[in-house]
Amino acid sequence: MITNLLAPTTLAFTVTKNLAAKGETEREEILSDPGFGKFFTDHMVDICWSARGGWHRPRVQPYGPIALDPAAAVLHYAQEIFEGLKAYRHTDGSIWGFRPDANARRMQRSAVRLALPELPTEYFIESLKQLIAVDGDWVPFAPETSLYIRPFMFAKEAFLGVRAAEKINYYVIASPAGAYFTGGVKPVSIWLSTNYSRAGKGGMGAAKTGGNYASSLVAQQEAYEHGCDQVLFLDSEEGRFIEELGGMNVVLVKKDGTLVTPESSSILEGITLDSVLQLARDRGHSVEQRRVTIDEWRDGVASGEIVEAFACGTAAVVTPIALIKAEGFEIGSADAPAGELTMSLRQELTDIQYGHVEDRHGWMLRLDA
Structure with a gap:
């Protein structure tokens, strides 16, 4: 150090x-x-x-x-x-x-x-x-x-x-x-990369460094080729566990209101993610930060156990996920609407950022004083 x-x-x-x-x-x-x-x-x-x-x-x-x-x-x-x-x-x-x-x-x-x-x-x-x-x-x-x-x-x-x-x-x-979603917030489609990894165990995945973003670009090009907006990476060791998108964290919402987000030493800690999870806890929702397999996501959507999914980060704040495309299977539907909890949390967070509601956690800092 x-x-x-x-x-x-x-x-x-x-x-x-x-x-x-x-x-x-x-x-x-x-x-x-x-x-x-x-x-x-x-x-x-x-x-x-x-x-x-x-x-x-x-x-x-x-x-x-x-x-x-x-x-x-x-x-x-x-x-x-x-x-x-x-x-x-x-x-x-x-x-x-x-x-x-x-x-x-x-x-x-x-x-x-x-x-x-x-x-x-x-x-x-x-x-x-x-x-x-x-x-x-x-x-x-x-x-x-x-x-x-x-x-x-x-x-x-x-x-x-x-x-x-x-x-x-x-x-x-x-x-x-400008506004990230010029025509209103729209759910996005995500490509699941199985050919590339964003970061490996003991690597720089938890650091905000350009190399992590450079490693995501070829996979992002692959996503565009499949008609998707973003790319989702799996862990580099087993290729089973969800990590993060090219530049955003992922959250799943279960039918009982529990929010689940992947945990890994190679995931960049998200400030927007941490804030959204805190707002959910404030409402009484349970939050689980743990390893999550792609099969759990797929099976959960099929059974109705997982009812919403979203990505979050500084640029877009909260982005609903409608569809995951992969080689040989899909999760969700391209015309799926944005989740109710997803949009409610997004609204609350942006209202705090723009000063429309009370900042209960003291997150805002005046910069022009």
């Missing part, structure tokens, strides 16, 4: 304004139809780390290209991690983040696995506030829209030896995000 050499109180940001920042008219045009990950705000955060100096030189600077030496370690050994969270505009105009402390802790766990320095939670949250302070106008007002924030960290040291890098950079960029 790489420890931090500077106390959180020593971090003071310098701000360099972008003289070519987009004007109000151009920005509002983008915010009217931002899509996802296509447009970026005017500034970014940059904090350096070195083995000798710890975290230093925190800056907010104009958004733009990052200069890298061709021998930068990240280009050769993929030593990098990232996070994803959103900033929400409330009706009074204020800007809030949803459980950013949980993102900070998950990034620290990812850092340990990738032999990267752990960014203190105080630094993480302050980096979000610093970016919002200059780019808060990029947080849209329209329903179901948000500002997607992407903190990331990578090995910038130029060397070709196989070891943990001693020079690291942490950045934060942001991109306005």
Whole structure:
């Protein structure tokens, strides 16, 4: 584990304004139809780390290209991690983040696995506030829209030896995000991959690192070829146990109201998942986090024991699952409606995020104050 050499109180940001920042008219045009990950705000955060100096030189600077030496370690050994969270505009105009402390802790766990320095939670949250302070106008007002924030960290040291890098950079960029489901929430079809695994035992599956997503892309292409929206992975050892989708966690709902979600050391811990399960517990539902076979899902749907299924993650929040397609069998039906509990939990969570209902768990943190 790489420890931090500077106390959180020593971090003071310098701000360099972008003289070519987009004007109000151009920005509002983008915010009217931002899509996802296509447009970026005017500034970014940059904090350096070195083995000798710890975290230093925190800056907010104009958004733009990052200069890298061709021998930068990240280009050769993929030593990098990232996070994803959103900033929400409330009706009074204020800007809030949803459980950013949980993102900070998950990034620290990812850092340990990738032999990267752990960014203190105080630094993480302050980096979000610093970016919002200059780019808060990029947080849209329209329903179901948000500002997607992407903190990331990578090995910038130029060397070709196989070891943990001693020079690291942490950045934060942001991109306005439109409503994920433009025509209303629709159940999706999922392809069950039996040719590829997302991660293996003892691997990096529980870390939010690009390699896990790279390994899912060929399977995602396979899903598209079969007319599906996403891909579901099984465990790499036996090929029987459900793990997660390419970028979302999975939840099954039994007829008695019990929620069941797969548990594995190679699954990325989901902050949205954890929040949805807590809301379900608040309502009195039982929650089981355990190993789940694909046969249990198939047999449960056939018998009526499993009545709903959904995926959850930062981008789409909660997505109903209608159909699982696989080589030789299907689970569910393409025209199955979204589950009642699925949609109710989605509504409650988004109402909390946008400030429409009471935040009983203290999940929201104001970022523009």
